[in-house]
Each structure stands twice: as C-alpha cells, then as structure tokens.
Amino acid sequence: MNETPNEEGKVSTKDKIFQVSVDLFSEKGFNAVSIREIAREVGIRESSIYNHYKNKDAILDSIIKYFMDVMKSSGPPEDIGDEMLAQNPQSFLKLGASMYLDHINTPTMNKIWRIISIEMYQNEKIRSIFLENMLEEPLKFWESIFTQLIENKLIKPFDPKILAREYFFFGVYLFFEHFVLRYPDTEKSFVDVAKDRLMEHTNFLLSSITLEGEK
Amino acid sequence: MNETPNEEGKVSTKDKIFQVSVDLFSEKGFNAVSIREIAREVGIRESSIYNHYKNKDAILDSIIKYFMDVMKSSGPPEDIGDEMLAQNPQSFLKLGASMYLDHINTPTMNKIWRIISIEMYQNEKIRSIFLENMLEEPLKFWESIFTQLIENKLIKPFDPKILAREYFFFGVYLFFEHFVLRYPDTEKSFVDVAKDRLMEHTNFLLSSITLEGEK
DNA sequence: GTCTATAAGTGGATAGAC
DNA sequence: GTCTATCCACTTATAGAC
DSSP states (O other): OOOOOOOOOOOOOOHHHHHHHHHHHHHHHHHTTOOHHHHHHHHSOOOHHHHTTSSSSHHHHHHHHHHHHHHHHHOOGGGGGGHHHOOOOHHHHHHHHHHHHTTOOOOHHHHHHHHHHHHHTTTTHHHIIIIIIIIIIIHHHHHHHHHHHHHTTTTTOOOOOHHHHHHHHHHHHHHHHIIIIIIOOOOOOOHHHHHHHHHHHHHHHHHHHOOOOOO | OOOOTTTTTOOOOHHHHHHHHHHHHHHSSSSTOOOHHHHHTTTHHHHHHHOOOSEEEEEEEEHHHHHHHHHHHHHOGGGGGGHHHHHHHHHHHHHHHHHHHHTOOSHHOOOOOOOHHHHTTHHHHHHHHIIIIIIIIHHHHHHHHHHHHHHSSSSSOOOOHHHHHHHHHHHHHHHIIIIOOOOOOOSOHHHHHHHHHOOOOHHHHHHHHOOGGGG
C-alpha cells in the first residue's frame, strides 16, 4: 500500500507486488495477468507471492481498499463554503468539479480507475463501488446544489434532478471515454483532460439556466 | 448467422454454436468462456466445434461481422427528409434518435452490444468499430444537423461542434449505463429505456437553444 | 459431422528445504 | 522470506476412428 521507500531506502516486496499488479491489471485486466507474470516482474518466484498475499484475489482486494481509502480521505467537496455557492454559482460549478477530480490525480489512482472500468462488468464489488460512489452519491450532491441555486433564485427553476443529470452525466461520459475507450489516445491524466472539457460543458449549461438579469 | 430454422425445421449446428456463444460471451466475456462450455451448451463435443469454426477467435469474428452487417443494412438516419429538419427541428431530434436506435433492437443485437462493451478495452478491432461507428460518425452527423438548423435560423447560433457533443454525449452515457453498468437492473431492452431518457435530454437541450420567438 | 483420445501448454496454489 | 519441486485442474487445438 505504501508506494514510497521506507527508512532504509528500500521498497518492501509487498509494495512491489502491489505496484506491479496495479500496472499489469490496468493494462491487461485482472484475469489476463498470472501470478507468474507478477512474480517475474517483481523479480521473485511465484510461490513467494503467497508470503505476502493469501491469493490472487487478495491482491485485487487490497488495490480496491487502497482506492477507497484515498477516495474517503480526500473528502467530499461539500466544505467549499456556502458563500461561494450563494454569491457565484458559476465559480462553484467550475471549482466544485475541479476539486472533485483533483484528489484522484496520481499515477496509481489513474491506473486503478482503469482497473475499475475494466472489471466493473464482472466484479460485483467493484460495480457496486462505482454505482454508489461515482454515480448515485454525486447525483444526490449536485441535485442538492441545484436545489439551493433555485431556492436562492440564482438560476431558472428547472427540475433539479434533471439539472443534476445534465450536469453530471457529462463527467461520467468523460470517464467512459477516457478509461474505457482510451479516446483520444492520450498520455495526459484524466483530470487534465476532463477539466477543459467540463469547463466547456459547464459554460454551455450555465448559458442555458442563468437568469437573464444575471448574465 | 441465421437464427431461424431452415426449411427442414432444424437449426444448424453452426447457428447453435453462434447463438450459444453470443449468450455466453455477453454474460461472462470472451476469455471467461471456454470451447468446452460452448460445446456442452450446444450438446456436442468440443472437437466438433472445429468443424464449423477454425478456432475460438473465429466465433467472435463472425459475431462482430453479424453485428456490422445488421448495422450497415439498417442504414443511417440521413434519409429522414430535409423537410422535417427544416420545418420542425424538435421532431427531427426526437425522431432521428429513435430511428438510430430502432434497428439495433433485437435480443441478439442487444447481447452483441454487451459483448462489445465488455471486449472494447482489450480487442483493438472492436474498440475501433465502436469509436468510428458509435462515436465519431454520429458526432459528425449531428454536427451537420445543428449546422443546418443554425443556417436556417431555427436555433440559437451556438458552436455546432459543442451542440453535437452536448446532444450526443447523453446517448453514449446511456450506452455505458445500460451495457457496462447494467443499471438500473432491468430486463428492458436498451432502446426502450434510452428512448424515454433521451426525450428528457432532448427537451432540455431544445429549451436552451430554441429561439425565443419559436417557443 | 461427431466422436474418443491425446497433445502441449498455462493457470493457481502448496510442501518443504534453506 | 525466498527458493525448488510438484500437483492438478483447465485450456485450445489436433489426429484419426466411425
């Protein structure tokens, strides 16, 4: 779980296995990677893997646990402050999305996002993590934001459920495009790509829902 | 390739293999299904499979070929008629999307859509089919539609590229939600689900871009 | 066109020496 | 904690009898 060297300046074998597994799983998918391949890449024999992880599934479990720990420790963007929401909805939508993306912008996290996108269709645990944390929870969050914006008469009174979907599904589309389709073929991180395109989408949405007097 | 019985009232073994493979691949993914499993389900020995298909890859190839043939024979929605486009853009957006979906609405095609969504990340042929036919080509089509609508002064003069994305991303999202996420857990076909939700999206977009006088 | 038999390889996982 | 050696289940695919 620890990617950095310890005090002796060495990376533990368990960490090496973790990191190599993240690399290989994200490239080929969990099933297409063998314990032998991981061991070879780490530089040990396959039987030695079992001194660190009970079995192959346990490696994937620890990767998902790492992912969830990072996501939780980053915290939701709810603490941005009500002042900005009340005074400048434009900035809130733009900044809120950026903050939501920033804390998942490391090479390891980007690879795990890819693993999630690959394994989602067959791994029920991964699927439910995505559904709850990357779909249902954010939709509720943005619905509450749009509800506030409407109550404060800062935007036109559309159905906040529809607004949340129109706003957030574009982010899911970007996720699909980047991690599943790997399109466009880019070396850039998801966050860097998504920020620009989300800005365009946010601007378009805002131009539709901002009250005339506020323009 | 032929799902219906022939004149003797019998389904050929090759067709059985095809259909069973579609069923199994769409449930478990190509790699997770063995030739043995297909043979068992068909009711023959695994060696007999090789009398009909050269190898396992050839089965998947024939499935993709079937998919492409159906897509091509259905034709693009460009022949809907310019009159409707000129006179009633609302109907065009709604009807155009429906027509685009209708010709892919069979149980077999739905299962192949699922296979495509599963194999896209690792099968370069399938990935490029999706990118070209389900992403780039439709985006170009809708961009040309919005360009016409703007030229005819039927909608506000937004950037047609942005409009195409803002309209079409929702369809890609629905694809992702239905075939990858399988959410919500539904027995309904993609088309039936997508039509209703696309209508909502189309209405929202139209409310943003329709000229005030036209409302 | 289907069968039996078998080849040749890869997979996850364990036992026990060091 | 790493190694060698090994097990056994399972994979795709082929040869040849019927």
